[in-house]
Amino acid sequence: MIKIGLVGFGFMGSMHAVCYKEIPGTKIVAVAGLKNESDREVIGEDVTVYETGMELIENADVDVIDICLPTFLHTSHAVAAMKKGRKVFLEKPACLTKEECELLLKTQQETGATVQVGHLIRFWDEYKYIKEVYDERKYGEIVSATFRRRSAHPAWTFNNWLHDPAKSGTVVHDMHIHDADFVRYLLGEPDKFTASAARDEHGLISHFFSTFYYKNARISFEACWDFPEDFAFDASFCVKFEKATIIFEADKFKIYYEGGGCEDIVLENTFKAKTDLGGNISSLGGYYNEIKYFIDKISNGEEPVVAPLSEGVKSVLLMLDEIESVGGAKI
Numbered sequence: 001m002i003k004i005g006l007v008g009f010g011f012m013g014s015m016h017a018v019c020y021k022e023i024p025g026t027k028i029v030a031v032a033g034l035k036n037e038s039d040r041e042v043i044g045e046d047v048t049v050y051e052t053g054m055e056l057i058e059n060a061d062v063d064v065i066d067i068c069l070p071t072f073l074h075t076s077h078a079v080a081a082m083k084k085g086r087k088v089f090l091e092k093p094a095c096l097t098k099e100e101c102e103l104l105l106k107t108q109q110e111t112g113a114t115v116q117v118g119h120l121i122r123f124w125d126e127y128k129y130i131k132e133v134y135d136e137r138k139y140g141e142i143v144s145a146t147f148r149r150r151s152a153h154p155a156w157t158f159n160n161w162l163h164d165p166a167k168s169g170t171v172v173h174d175m176h177i178h179d180a181d182f183v184r185y186l187l188g189e190p191d192k193f194t195a196s197a198a199r200d201e202h203g204l205i206s207h208f209f210s211t212f213y214y215k216n217a218r219i220s221f222e223a224c225w226d227f228p229e230d231f232a233f234d235a236s237f238c239v240k241f242e243k244a245t246i247i248f249e250a251d252k253f254k255i256y257y258e259g260g261g262c263e264d265i266v267l268e269n270t271f272k273a274k275t276d277l278g279g280n281i282s283s284l285g286g287y288y289n290e291i292k293y294f295i296d297k298i299s300n301g302e303e304p305v306v307a308p309l310s311e312g313v314k315s316v317l318l319m320l321d322e323i324e325s326v327g328g329a330k331i
């Protein structure tokens, strides 16, 4: 049995808890940072509850520390967990600053700890499909693509931490990174990029646009979290290959062939959770897939290679460059 210590039990911590319930051979034995008394019912009675993440890391007898804390707390807790000899699942973004990137990598090198970052888009079925058909060059090269991720103003977070750039890094670290990281996974580092940002009344980036330039492809991104409260979260993409174009939006996942014809793409064996935690995310598939992969890897004594710490750090560094190019997170 792999014993899990879950640190942070807000929006993402509760998602992870649902996933572990469906992964045989795992058990959450300790939790820190419950928001409500009712959370105790969700996690069950035989779980030790700690007030803070650091107390859990110091005292709990666990194999894995799963960190679902506000982003500004990632590095301190991941470093403590690595030093304690634990395997670490660290929510995205791995961290916020260049110094934190260096500290995380240095600690991993010193301790030899296994760390996977929660870049779940690398495990999300429709995005995985794009990676697979591209790697096989089934429809030729990628010519162009757009990736979009839009949300209403996030209002649920602990002490409103998402709205403090020193704590969240803005919509760039929090939302744009999902798609930018996936495109890095698909095509590697861009040769160059251009970016622009709309800002809120406090001067914080709230709506971000950028384009990555590759030798033969242009990829554009849109990420925002400034839409009115009734707007339901959406994430979509359109990828044009030489021989076909694939579109994913809402319930539509479709391929249009050059020369004519189109059809729905039907994915087999996608994971459907028994519990839907909302957020307009109909299936917990990506979350389940990434955690299942991590657990399978550590069960087999292997290192996770799809979203290791080194990759999470590279994506953060790219976000920092993009933010710098538009004049900073706040002006």
Ligand SMILES: NC(=O)c1ccc[n+]([C@@H]2O[C@H](COP(=O)([O-])OP(=O)(O)OC[C@H]3O[C@@H](n4cnc5c(N)ncnc54)[C@H](O)[C@@H]3O)[C@@H](O)[C@H]2O)c1
Binding pocket: 007, 008, 009, 010, 011, 012, 013, 032, 033, 034, 035, 051, 052, 053, 054, 068, 069, 070, 071, 073, 091, 092, 093, 118, 120, 156, 157, 158, 159, 174
């Ligand atoms: N992969 C994804 O799709 C995705 C989606 C949302 C959030 N996230 C990431 O997950 C992380 C958490 O985001 P969230 O939306 O769940 O935030 P949240 O505010 O809903 O939850 C944070 C939790 O941490 C707890 N906490 C705060 N300080 C603590 C401490 N010192 N010790 C223990 N617990 C403490 C709070 O009580 C709260 O329960 C962020 O890094 C965010 O970027 C990832």
